[in-house]
Amino acid sequence: MKTLKGVIAATPTPLNADLSIDTDRLIGHCRWLLGDGGCDGINLLGTTGEATSFSVEQRIAAMRAVAQSGVPLQRMMVGTGASALADAVALTRAARELGFAGALLLPPFYYKGIDAESLANHVGEVIAKAGPFGLKIYLYHIPQNTGVPFVAEAIARLRERYADIVVGLKDSSGDIAFSRSLAVQFPGFDVFPSSEGSLTEWKSSRFAGCISATTNVTGALSQIAWSDPDSEKGRQAAASAMAIRGVLGGFPLMASVKAALAAMTGDGGWERLMPPLRRLSPAERAELFSRLGKTDFAAQHAPATAG
Incomplete structure (x- = not known):
């Protein structure tokens, strides 16, 4: 049964001083997100989680630590995309074997101009080699980063061949019309x-x-908008959330989200990023919090800082 619905946080990956993944802090944050943080689910090790900056071994070790922590995996999808087929297979197989509710799969992103049939065949190879039993795949459409879109034609082919496995798509293109068109064209596709x-x-x-x-x-705030979208309260909550989002999006996003979490927790370690990404400069940070001060940011609860 598909259980991933509602407000899902693409969680950042906290780092130790040596740039290894701080799994204790990550697990603590996941627990907070699924509780007081207001989220229905979590996307672990996606773009926000800087996943492609980590090795396959690092990613699987983090997945295993989260899986063994007791965090409810039926509320979590995990990024398993990689440019190399064998890496995508290894990550997707690990997601299935560890019991995550879904694998969020990037397209193979080095070669551009991939046609719909070749893209569908790539996903099919991942499914066959990772093992289809119990596998749920969510396609990750983020063409501004990958240069390889999951076009409707490729989705149609995958739905024809793997309707019980390829069950949804995250649309990070920013094109809401594209999202709407897919939801209409593919009933039952999340x-x-x-x-x-x-x-x-x-x-x-x-x-x-x-x-x-x-x-x-x-x-x-987002949970209020999701739970009560037709009310004035829901609309106001969505507007407040979007005001905060607009400020955070005015800076390098991974750095600004981590800076916000550092402020919310009082834990400056949250601001570490994997190269080539960098933390905000002092001037950028000052400007970020000056702008956030004009939103409802200060009213947000502080997340946990440890596992």
Whole structure:
């Protein structure tokens, strides 16, 4: 049964001083997100989680630590995309064997101009080699990063061949019209836009929820918008969430989300990023919090800092 619905946070990956993954802090944050953080689910090791900056071994070790922590995996999808087929297979197999509710699969992103049939065949190879039993795949459409879109034709082929396995898509393109068109074209296929602004129209547009980096900060507000989208309270909550999102998005997003979490927790370690990404400069940080001071950011709860 598919259980991934609603407000899903694309969680950042906290780092130790030596740039290894701080699994204790990661597990603590996941627990907070699924509780007081207001989220229905988590996208672990995606773009916000800097996944492609880690080795396959690092990613699987983090997945295993989370799986062994007792965090409810039926509420978690995990990024398993990689440019190399064998790496995508290893990560997707690990997600299935560890019991995550879904694998979020990037397209093979080095070679561009891939046609729909070749893209569908790639996903098919991942499914065959990772093992289809119990596997649920969510396609990750983020063409501004990958240069390889999951076009409707490729999705149609995958749905024809693997309807019980390829069950949804995260649309991080920012093109809400594309999200709407997929939800209409493929009934039963779970489409997740990447912005809290979509939450007030999830019923009319048939969205399964949203998967967003900024719901690490706006989760409680976003949950109000998701749970009560037709009310004035829901619309106001969505507007407040989008105001915070707009500020965070005005800076390098991974750095700004981590800076916000550092401020919310009082834990400066949250600001570490894997090269080539960098933390905000002092001037950028000052400007970020000056702008956040004009939103409802200060009213957000502080997340946990340890496992």
